[in-house]
Amino acid sequence: MYRPVACVHCGCSGVWCHGRYHRKADRSAAGALNPIPVLRFRCRTCSRTCSRLPLCIAPHRWYNWADQQRVLLLLLAGCSQRRASAIFALGRHTVRRWWQRLGERSLSFEFHLRSRFAELGRSVDITEFWLRCLQRMPLCEAMAWLDGDGVCVP
Incomplete structure (x- = not known):
């Protein structure tokens, strides 16, 4: 519930x-x-x-968490924003906005997720952290944990 x-x-x-x-x-x-x-x-x-x-609906966003996760995984793997937007038929501004929001809030997100999941604390940088996190759980679940901790998750 x-x-x-x-x-x-x-x-x-x-x-x-x-x-x-x-x-x-x-x-x-x-x-x-x-x-x-x-x-x-x-x-x-x-x-x-x-x-x-x-859990399936992302707050303040039109696209669901699964679509966002696929795009973010490509970007974390080194794909350009332009290429990722072409692959998924998304606007470049949408992809850029998702990437910027993740970067802006990453320190707060990392802090709360690391305090709950100790194995994520071994990550060296933002890319490695999010790759480990997304291997452990889907983006929707990570955002649900953050929301439960009172972190703003748009």
């Missing part, structure tokens, strides 16, 4: 299910969208609501 332990706004426990909305999860090859229900929760104390995304 994706129910938060406590309210993300005030920190009090006791949130309850408060409906749902549908989110477009990804793009299929035919261009159709497949909406997924996202649960909403309401806090008993402050009456504010929050939502919890399923």
Whole structure:
């Protein structure tokens, strides 16, 4: 269940299910969208609501985690952003944005993931860390662990 332990706004426990909305999860090859229900929760104390995304949906992004992982693996292997965008038929700006966001937040992500998974602490640089991390778990799982630790994961 994706129910938060406590309210993300005030920190009090006791949130309850408060409906749902549908989110477009990804793009299929035919261009159709497949909406997924996202649960909403309401806090008993402050009456504010929050939502919890399923593991397959990346917050604030149109593409799913699996697509992003494939692109990032190519980039970590030394492929150019232009080539990666051509291989996956993505915009160069999209690929560049994913790569920049990973670089900008990598120190924070690495810190939290290393504290949870000791074997990732043996990595020498950012490339080796992410290659080890993605061998151990998919990107969606790594981001779910970070989200659970309260790290902003867009």
